[in-house]
Amino acid sequence: MNAKLFGSSGVRGIANIDVTPNLASKVGLAVATFSKAKEIVVARDTRVSGLMLQDALVSGLLAGGAKTKYLGIVPTPVLAFLTRELKAGAGVMITASHNPPQYNGIKVFNKDSIAYDEQDQDKIEEIVEHESFSLTDWRNVGEATSEDETRLYLETTNKNVRLEKKWNIVLDPGCGATYELAPLIHKQLGCNVTAINAQPDGYFPARNPEPKAETLTPLSGIVRELGKDIGIAYDGDGDRVAFIDEKGGFADFDRVLAAYAGYITKKKGGGIVVTNVEASMCVEKMVEKHGGKVVRTKVGDVYLSQAIKKHKAIFGGEPCGAWIHPQFHYCPDGILSSLLLLKALEDEKAKLSELIAQAPQYPTVRENINCGNRTKYSVVEKVGKNLKSAFSNYKEFSIVDGVRLSLENGWILVRASGTEELIRLTVEGESLKTAKRIMNQSLGIVKEQVRRIKK
Numbered sequence: 443m444n445a446k447l448f449g450s451s452g453v454r455g456i457a458n459i460d461v462t463p464n465l466a467s468k469v470g471l472a473v474a475t476f477s478k479a480k481e482i483v484v485a486r487d488t489r490v491s492g493l494m495l496q497d498a499l500v501s502g503l504l505a506g507g508a509k510t511k512y513l514g515i516v517p518t519p520v521l522a523f524l525t526r527e528l529k530a531g532a533g534v535m536i537t538a539s540h541n542p543p544q545y546n547g548i549k550v551f552n553k554d555s556i557a558y559d560e561q562d563q564d565k566i567e568e569i570v571e572h573e574s575f576s577l578t579d580w581r582n583v584g585e586a587t588s589e590d591e592t593r594l595y596l597e598t599t600n601k602n603v604r605l606e607k608k609w610n611i612v613l614d615p616g617c618g619a620t621y622e623l624a625p626l627i628h629k630q631l632g633c634n635v636t637a638i639n640a641q642p643d644g645y646f647p648a649r650n651p652e653p654k655a656e657t658l659t660p661l662s663g664i665v666r667e668l669g670k671d672i673g674i675a676y677d678g679d680g681d682r683v684a685f686i687d688e689k690g691g692f693a694d695f696d697r698v699l700a701a702y703a704g705y706i707t708k709k710k711g712g713g714i715v716v717t718n719v720e721a722s723m724c725v726e727k728m729v730e731k732h733g734g735k736v737v738r739t740k741v742g743d744v745y746l747s748q749a750i751k752k753h754k755a756i757f758g759g760e761p762c763g764a765w766i767h768p769q770f771h772y773c774p775d776g777i778l779s780s781l782l783l784l785k786a787l788e789d790e791k792a793k794l795s796e797l798i799a800q801a802p803q804y805p806t807v808r809e810n811i812n813c814g815n816r817t818k819y820s821v822v823e824k825v826g827k828n829l830k831s832a833f834s835n836y837k838e839f840s841i842v843d844g845v846r847l848s849l850e851n852g853w854i855l856v857r858a859s860g861t862e863e864l865i866r867l868t869v870e871g872e873s874l875k876t877a878k879r880i881m882n883q884s885l886g887i888v889k890e891q892v893r894r895i896k897k
């Protein structure tokens with residue numbers, strides 16, 4: 443095998459080039475071997491290669507003796523939730539999330555609805571690499587059944603979320619996995635729903651499966667033209683959400699996350715909120731204002747899920763629109779996030795632009811420095827000490843992901859790129875002037891370290 447099979451979000455690559463039926467069946471057999479689960483649930487998003495990979499994967503699961511239940515095309519968070527609700531030993535999602543249509547992948551969840559972490563993934567990888575599979579005796583080959591279990595998810599959302607107002611919303615599933623469930627749930631909660639791109643289509647003809655400002659201009663236009671309250675868009679597998687405010691403006695990912703985090707902290711009277719090292723410090727401003735505390739993790743939803751469980755956090759989210767609501771389950775959930783944001787707007791008696799305006803906006807500056815793959819990690823490791831002495835009045839120092847220093851008026855993050863020969867510097871400051879000053883000072887320190895290591 444060439445490079446590592448699993449990345450931070452499971453197996454991911456181009457269908458029939460990197461991710462083939464052959465590989466899917468091996469991963470299936472490895473998951474059955476490793477988890478020893480009696481029953482495993484499987485679902486997929488709308489991608490063209492989904493059925494092909496799903497059936498190959500299930501073939502491997504059955505060969506390993508696991509009873510398998512197909513849940514059909516559902517969002518990733520619904521698969522994660524159902525893994526726990528149906529007491530399955532593991533859940534497997536065939537998805538490449540927000541990647542373009544030619545991609546696909548395999549993401550595995552444990553019985554707690556948390557994605558497999560690096561350790562679990564390494565074990566699967568080892569089994570695949572050494573082909574140390576446990577093929578079951580022919581008498582014990584698993585059985586496959588197929589069942590639509592989404593009603594369990596619908597019952598839970600209906601029971602736990604109540605909306606008073608008849609919201610006028612525009613939904614954009616982008617032809618992905620939320621195409622059916624998102625309009626249905628919002629309608630059941632009394633929303634007046636206009637849906638676009640709400641048919642399953644694995645070519646993603648309407649827009650890129652990643653919801654961001656550039657891909658959502660049609661949605662913005664519709665919200666503005668029709669005078670709706672909000673626009674809501676999901677990524678290909680429905681674990682991310684993006685919002686358009688009542689004026690048609692794209693809701694900044696960091697500020698809407700911070701505003702919701704502030705609201706939920708206020709509502710709960712404090713508590714822990716989890717976010718990643720890249721999120722804006724407006725998250726701290728909003729959470730601390732209401733007596734809460736922020737815990738920061740590595741980038742990647744599995745790290746947030748684990749930290750939320752460990753710290754009994756009230757909420758967690760990454761500024762790509764992946765929000766986790768632990769009162770339901772531990773997987774980021776786009777549909778739940780849009781329902782709960784509407785609830786927040788009701789409680790705050792605010793329009794979306796007004797809720798977001800509660801969170802301060804800080805400028806960010808980014809720079810890359812060329813550095814070879816062999817040395818980039820040691821540069822980052824060594825640079826921490828020098829940064830600490832340069833910014834001696836720093837508030838917090840963290841090496842949870844790269845090197846991060848939080849200061850009185852901003853923060854610096856220095857990380858080695860996962861894929862390129864680069865070191866990435868991110869700085870946020872209370873003003874642009876401050877951010878640039880912190881950046882210049884940090885750039886000097888990192889460049890000096892690169893020079894020293896080269897010598």
Ligand code: MG
Pocket residue numbers: 538539540677678679680681682
């Ligand atoms: Mg996703």
